[in-house]
Amino acid sequence: MNKxxxxxxxxxxxxxxxxxxxxxxxxxxARLMGFSDERIEDLKTAIAEAxxxxxxxxxxxxxxxxxxVILSINERSLEVKVLDTGSGPKHDTAxxxxxxxxxxxxxxxxxxxFLIQSLVDEAEWVSSPQTGSYARMVIHxxxxxx
Amino acid sequence: xxxxxxxxxxxxxxxGSGAPITVLRFAGDITSASQPAVLGTYQKLPPETKRIxxxxxxxxxxxxSGIALIIxxxxxxxxxxxxxxxxxxxxxxxxxxxxxxxxKYTSLHPDEKTAxxxxxx
Numbered sequence: 365m366n367k368x369x370x371x372x373x374x375x376x377x378x379x380x381x382x383x384x385x386x387x388x389x390x391x392x393x394a395r396l397m398g399f400s401d402e403r404i405e406d407l408k409t410a411i412a413e414a415x416x417x418x419x420x421x422x423x424x425x426x427x428x429x430x431x432x433v434i435l436s437i438n439e440r441s442l443e444v445k446v447l448d449t450g451s452g453p454k455h456d457t458a459x460x461x462x463x464x465x466x467x468x469x470x471x472x473x474x475x476x477x478f479l480i481q482s483l484v485d486e487a488e489w490v491s492s493p494q495t496g497s498y499a500r501m502v503i504h505x506x507x508x509x510x
Numbered sequence: 511x512x513x514x515x516x517x518x519x520x521x522x523x524x525x526g527s528g529a530p531i532t533v534l535r536f537a538g539d540i541t542s543a544s545q546p547a548v549l550g551t552y553q554k555l556p557p558e559t560k561r562i563x564x565x566x567x568x569x570x571x572x573x574x575s576g577i578a579l580i581i582x583x584x585x586x587x588x589x590x591x592x593x594x595x596x597x598x599x600x601x602x603x604x605x606x607x608x609x610x611x612x613x614k615y616t617s618l619h620p621d622e623k624t625a626x627x628x629x630x631x
Contacts, residue, residue, distance in 0.1 A: 380542065384571065405602035416575070459609075461611075462611030462612060462614055463611075463614075465581055465585075466584065466615060471578075472579075473578040475574040475610055478609075478610075479606065479610075482609055
């Protein structure tokens, strides 16, 4: 793949299952960029979770609204933005407490943002109630575990 | 686009001298749409079931909602003093299960034979 910067944009209907299109597009892109299989699997899960959040919580499953996915490629990293029309998620990237879940003191669900935060090198959620919100994720080609 | 349906096949396997092990063999996708397949199948198990093995080797797509269903199954199993062991997860999902903490309540094994033997531990 040409090492110069380039961008890929997708517009997905707000229907569960369509997150796989973003996931597979990102995986193909990351493969062309030379990411390892392990990093590609991390990215696939992170993007799927971001799209599911956008479909369910941002666009509230309204199929007339689309979820935007923008993949920005440069020599050192792949950035993915997942955009919806909502006002942004409540920040809940804390590690799940499995004991509290097992004792039914918190919901079994609610793992998505934690997984996103844990699986990519950079993650942020930008809330813009007027114009919509987005999740931004970045993975670097030369990953460090610092 | 539709999710690939969740298929769950029930098996029983003998291992050593203990009671038979009930195996739930998942295939396809495990997502929020999988509740009837995952929890519905679990709820139909006879009450005397004590040893349960989850086979993920034919799962094509698993997301956080699907993982939450597995946690719900583990909650129910714990109430019935059932032991759950797991095999067939990809290295990526072994990592995810570990990150989420599920490995505190189920052990992950590389294959069915190893998982069955682990019930004797």
